[in-house]
Amino acid sequence: MxxxxxxxxxxxxxxxxxxxxxxxxxxxxxxxxxxxxxxxxxxxxxxxxxxxxxxxxxxxxxxxxxxxxxxxxxxxxxxxxxxxxxxxxxxxxxxxxxxxxxxxxxxxxxxxxxxxxGPTGTADTYVIADLDIDVQRQRVSRGGQRISLSDQEFELLQLLASRQGDVISRSLIASQVFNNDSHKIEIAIHRLRSKIDERYQPKLIHTMGTVGYQLAVLAD
CATH class of the missing domain: 3.40.50.2300 (Response regulator)
Incomplete structure (x- = not known):
């Protein structure tokens, strides 16, 4: 190294x-x-x-x-x-x-x-609570229900999952998912939340002030 x-x-x-x-x-x-x-x-x-x-x-x-x-x-x-x-x-x-x-x-x-x-993680699958992410087949399900994501939404979710529990900065998300265009982040997070979190508990996608976002199960 x-x-x-x-x-x-x-x-x-x-x-x-x-x-x-x-x-x-x-x-x-x-x-x-x-x-x-x-x-x-x-x-x-x-x-x-x-x-x-x-x-x-x-x-x-x-x-x-x-x-x-x-x-x-x-x-x-x-x-x-x-x-x-x-x-x-x-x-x-x-x-x-x-x-x-x-x-x-x-x-x-x-x-x-x-x-x-590593910078983005290399796992083939991620499991966070009842959220399952199959990287190889680009499939996502929560509570056993399939969730349809766009390619960019899946890339964003994969980045968050690869560093689950960590706060991922907006600048890192912009550079890895949005070609350094940070203006698209909030809209993409909103759409991802509507599919991943809106009908489920516990909530998994968290806004961490102005720093960035975190995918995690947080204690009450």
Missing amino acids: RLLLVENDANLANLLAKGFGETGFTVDLAPNGLTGRHFVEEQTYDLVILDVMLPGLNGWQLLQLIRKRGTTPVLFLTARDAIEDRLRGLELGADDYLLKPFTFDELLVRVRTLLRR
Whole structure:
């Protein structure tokens, strides 16, 4: 597995590279955003770890460039602890947000979790409560009743199901399902809810503030 670590604290970057190297990862180090952009444009990575405050090109800007190129998992590793910063990171398409100070063990667990999950998931079937999704045959049923979805509705549902329980940011949904057109998301969610949730309990599709959406069974 190949990681890109974009971190301008040389001591921290070297410690993390050593730790990841000892656990079997190959790590490229970028001391600033511009170097990070060069690596992203020239190499393929399984995961990118980003600081926010970077010289040359900040983490927000670099994440946007990464999202234009694909769905590589991105984890923010930063001291920016304001809720507005965390929300901004998720809205721009980050997959996780870990605050400094941190332990290497926690970072390693989060990296491994993201790598197992991947950007979109690879399962052939998903089962959430009484909702069944057959990816191979593109069939959906709830409570034993078949549900007809358009290709785009199915793609949206599959994305939510592949990361069930996680909040999927609007920017990630836009980039993966709607060719970066975020204006279509609310209408598509409304139509999907009318088919998946309207006549059933428990409700499965949840709006998580302005950040994004979640497919999950939530406790009362």
